[in-house]
Amino acid sequence: MNLSNQNYTPGSSQPFIHNNEDEIDLKVLLFNYLQFWPLIFAFMLVGLIGAFLFNRYSNPIYSVQSSVLIKDEQSGLSMDLFESAGFGLQGKNNIENEIGILKSYSLAEEALNELNFNVEYFSEGLIRDVQQYDKLPILVEVDWDQPQIVGGLFEVEVLDNNSFEIKIVKQEFSVFNPDDPFYKSKLDKEIELKKSVYSFGEIISGENYSFKIEQISALQGEKIQFKLIDTPSLALKYKDALTVSPINKQASILNLGLETPVRKLGEDYINKLMEMYLQRDLDEKNRASESTVIFIEEQLSGITQSLESSETQLQKYRTENNIFNLSEEGAVIFERLQELGKEKSQSELNLKYYQTLSDYLVNNQSGELVAPSIIGVTDPLLNSLVESLSQLQAERIRLRTNYSDELPAVRDNATRIENTKKALKENVNSAIQNTRNVIADLNNRISSIERDVNSLPETERNLIGIQRQFSINENIYVYLLQKKAEAQITMAANMPKNSILDFAKSGQIPVAPKSKLNYLIGLILGLILPIGFITIKDFLNTKIEDPKELEHQIKVPLIGMIGRSNTDDNLPVLNSPRSTVTESFRSLRADMSYLSANKEKLTILFTSSISGEGKTFVSMNMASVFALMGKKTILLGLDLRKPKISEDFNMPNDIGMSTALSSNTPWRNTVKKTSHADLDVILSGPIPPNPAELLLQDKFTQIIEEIKEEYDVVVFDCPPVGLVSETKELFALADINFYVFRQGYSMKGNTAILNNLVEKGGVSKMYGILNDLHIDKGYGYGYGYGYGYGYGGNSYGYHEEVQLPWWKRALKRKS
Missing domain, CATH: 3.40.50.300 (P-loop containing nucleotide triphosphate hydrolases)
Known part of the structure; x- marks a missing residue:
């Protein structure tokens, strides 16, 4: 008989084989825990009570949602030409870039600068404080142009309609300096107000603080707490809290979400953020038109004086010499000279644009480029290259706002800008040389016609010269005015390429605290903690x-x-x-x-x-x-x-x-x-x-x-x-x-x-x-x-x- 410890079962009359050891182990384990069932039950009950208290006294958090439509750019001739040149510029918006812009610090800061979020107000509750946003009983006005203490908590008790008592509830202050906004220094000493009772509208000032409190609808005896928060800290907070994601992989619609305990505050922030996002897009479009208007006004400032001078000279000459019209032969010669002069003026204006563009490229200047088509340049390749360079530079601004220069997308953008500039330089140099040749040819043709002018009487010859100069200046002046009007009309007609689908709207049901989940977590913790203790106790x-x-x-x-x-x-x-x-x-x-x-x-x-x-x-x-x-x-x-x-x-x-x-x-x-x-x-x-x-x-x-x-x-x-x-x-x-x-x-x-x-x-x-x-x-x-x-x-x-x-x-x- 084999009585080894592997197959002998004590208390039996014959050997017994253990066929289901896993089941035996589970039973033994279960009985070991069940002997502590009062302890486990007590912990589970405590867990449920803790979950109930957490659900009961936590501030409810609401989800605020909105959506933005990101429109695709229409591919035109310039884009086709640029793509065929091998520069690889995508014709569609990069959704990831738009998400980066919406979640950028700079956009959050722009939105917050338009909102009054730098003061948070609270009403004191039995268990928890409730943040107030709409229909405030008081208004705190802060002078952010000087250093301010931020982070601590003040409490105001209204004494009557004219006065209030203020005290500091929490001393966790840091000093915000507008000259160095991203680095706050923590205060080691406690802040003490000069006095405790102030009048509404009276400035409360001291070392590193200056603000005043205005009465709105506060009642006598009412207590309101508030704290000051600087805009950079708010921008970082809301930047991290905002979620932006496409509704699916194929769509170009972005959902914006924010979880906040104050629904109206979240709605106002997202709406303002979308407003600033569209305004930024519009500003980028208007910058090109503004640059065009500036360039034209610079040209007009020079031609206006010449036009006035030539007009005065023409009138004076006609009066003094009693001659107003040219002879038939002189009229023909003048018409030929006027036509050639008009062509020469346009070529000289084009040459001046090419030289300005060349200086822009050689000196690596920044800013918007004037489109060649605005000046009258019809070269499709040149127009394509300038438009592409403008788009790449705008993309560089967006990328650098959110990413470092080491990011592959930023480096790729820089490479494409350099390649575009190189191609544009070659095209501009060729255009300058061709334009100079055209101007030289026009000068020769004008000189040839001027020889025919010598056959006319002296009085008529002089009149043709004066009238020709006036006509050239007038044509240039009218042309520039026309182009300026076109640029201003374009700027006025510009619209953001993206649009708001849904304005921010808050859900009616809080997303947190999650009552059922918290009860489950409390129950699980109440189960795990004693079981873990028992397991460790048994293990040791x-x-x-x-x-x-x-x-x-x-x-x-x-x-x-x-x-x-x-x-x-x-x-x-x-x-x-x-x-x-x-x-x-x-x-x-x-x-x-x-x-x-x-x-x-x-x-x-x-x-x-x-x-x-x-x-x-x-x-x-x-x-x-x-x-x-x-x-x-x-x-x-x-x-x-x-x-x-x-x-x-x-x-x-x-x-x-x-x-x-x-x-x-x-x-x-x-x-x-x-x-x-x-x-x-x-x-x-x-x-x-x-x-x-x-x-x-x-x-x-x-x-x-x-x-x-x-x-x-x-x-x-x-x-x-x-x-x-x-x-x-x-x-x-x-x-x-x-x-x-x-x-x-x-x-x-x-x-x-x-x-x-x-x-x-x-x-x-x-x-x-x-x-x-x-x-x-x-x-x-x-x-x-x-x-x-x-x-x-x-x-x-x-x-x-x-x-x-x-x-x-x-x-x-x-x-």
């Missing part, structure tokens, strides 16, 4: 608790489990024969028939690692259970250092084994009768000075042999093998050796002592017993027959039944 526990774990650790079979007695009686077998503990000893006795088959007489040894593990309790009751079945049994108290048997049998320890070994007293004279006819006891006797030497002498072996001859069952109650050495010599005298462990008492390291005895000490027929097993630990169910009986008052079956708790009965029914 160095005592033996789980029989299954003990069975896996020892190198011998775990042959029996002895439950905890529900009385103080250490002899339940004799005094309570129907108790469950007695039944566990009967079960162990039945198992021994397989350990010592076909033996009429039996010697059994009980030992343990240390004192207190119950080896004496087990040995006394094991001897008693054999005596009850009619076996002539003797119990030997061999623990000569710390005798205990005499107390439990109410016998004086005046004579015993130490007496027989240290004197000539026959061992039979040391035998004492018990209340049961078949059970005798030899006590340990008076404590000798040399207990180890007494047990190791030959006389002891001879006494044991004689005792074996007279008794059917001999039970050794030996001293702990982990503390004394003589027990090791006694193993050879026994037929069966039992090593006793005690649940919740024996150290897990004690299993090494038993394993060393078997592996290195050569002890054979060694078996383990787990004493004081109590079912409250949760290890009694599903492990084997021996666990079903004998665990204190919580038993079932045929012996002194005690009602189990409801949860144990329910689990038993399921199993």
Whole structure:
């Protein structure tokens, strides 16, 4: 028969195979936690109460939503030409760039500069303060042009319609300096106001603060709290709080969201942010028209004076020489000169534009470029390059607003700008040279016609010259005025390319606190915390608790489990024969028939690692259970250092084994009768000075042999093998050796002592017993027959039944 610790189940009459160890582990784990159910229930209740209080007294948070349509740019001739040139400019808006603009610090700052968010007002509540935004009882006006203390909390109590009392509630102040707005210095000293009572409209000033409070609708006795916040801090706060995302991957509609405890405040902020976003887009479009108007006005300022001078000269000459019209021949010549002069003026204006554009490129100037088409340049490639450069520069401004220069998109933008400038420089240089050639050709043609003028009378020749100069200036002046009007009309007609689909609107139901989720979190925390504590406690526990774990650790079979007695009686077998503990000893006795088959007489040894593990309790009751079945049994108290048997049998320890070994007293004279006819006891006797030497002498072996001859069952109650050495010599005298462990008492390291005895000490027929097993630990169910009986008052079956708790009965029914 194989009695290895892998397949032997104590308390059964045959080997038993564990087929479902995972299920057993879960049951054991469940029972281990259920014994602490009051603690777990209390924590879960506290968690639910905490969630209720959090939901009840937290400020509700609302979600404010809006949407913006990002329109695609229409691809035109200039874009097609630029794409064909290989510069790779995308014709559509980059949605990620637009998201970056909407979430940028600069746009948030622009929006906040238009709003009055720098003062937050609160009304004091019983548990929490409530922020006020609309219909304020007072208005705090702050002078942000000088350093101001920010971050702390003031409280105003209205005394009457003309005065109020102010005090500082929280001193967590920092100093905001408008000259260095991004670096606030924390105040180490407390701020003290010069006085506590002020009049409404009176300036409250001191070191690093200056503001005044105006009365609006505050009532006498009303208390209002407020704190000052600088715009850079607000911009960072709202920048991080704003969420911007496309409705899906294919759409160019962006959703803007903000969570805030004040719905109207969130709506005002998002609406203003979208307004500034569209205004920025419009400003970028208008910059090109504004640059065109400025360029034209610069040209007009020079031509106006020339036009006035030539007009005055023409009138004077006509008056003085009494000539108003040219002859037919002179009119033809003048018309030819006027046409060539007009062409020359246009070419000179184009040349001036090309030179301005060349200086812009050579000097790496910034700002908007004047479109060539505005001046009358019809070169499609030049128009395309200028338009593309303007778009790339606008994109660079947007990217640098939100990203560093090391970002790949920024570097790519810079590369495309350089490539575009290079191509534009080559085109402009070629245009300058071509224009100069055109002007030179026109000059030659004009000189040729001027030779025909010499054939006219002197008066007519002079009139043609003066009238020609006036006509040239007039044509240029009219042309520039026309172009200026066109630019102004374009600027007036400009509209943002993007548009608002939905203005900001707040939801009616708060998004936080999430009541159901908080209850769930409170419940889970109330469950996890005690379970975690129990798990850590068990993990750090160095005592033996789980029989299954003990069975896996020892190198011998775990042959029996002895439950905890529900009385103080250490002899339940004799005094309570129907108790469950007695039944566990009967079960162990039945198992021994397989350990010592076909033996009429039996010697059994009980030992343990240390004192207190119950080896004496087990040995006394094991001897008693054999005596009850009619076996002539003797119990030997061999623990000569710390005798205990005499107390439990109410016998004086005046004579015993130490007496027989240290004197000539026959061992039979040391035998004492018990209340049961078949059970005798030899006590340990008076404590000798040399207990180890007494047990190791030959006389002891001879006494044991004689005792074996007279008794059917001999039970050794030996001293702990982990503390004394003589027990090791006694193993050879026994037929069966039992090593006793005690649940919740024996150290897990004690299993090494038993394993060393078997592996290195050569002890054979060694078996383990787990004493004081109590079912409250949760290890009694599903492990084997021996666990079903004998665990204190919580038993079932045929012996002194005690009602189990409801949860144990329910689990038993399921199993």
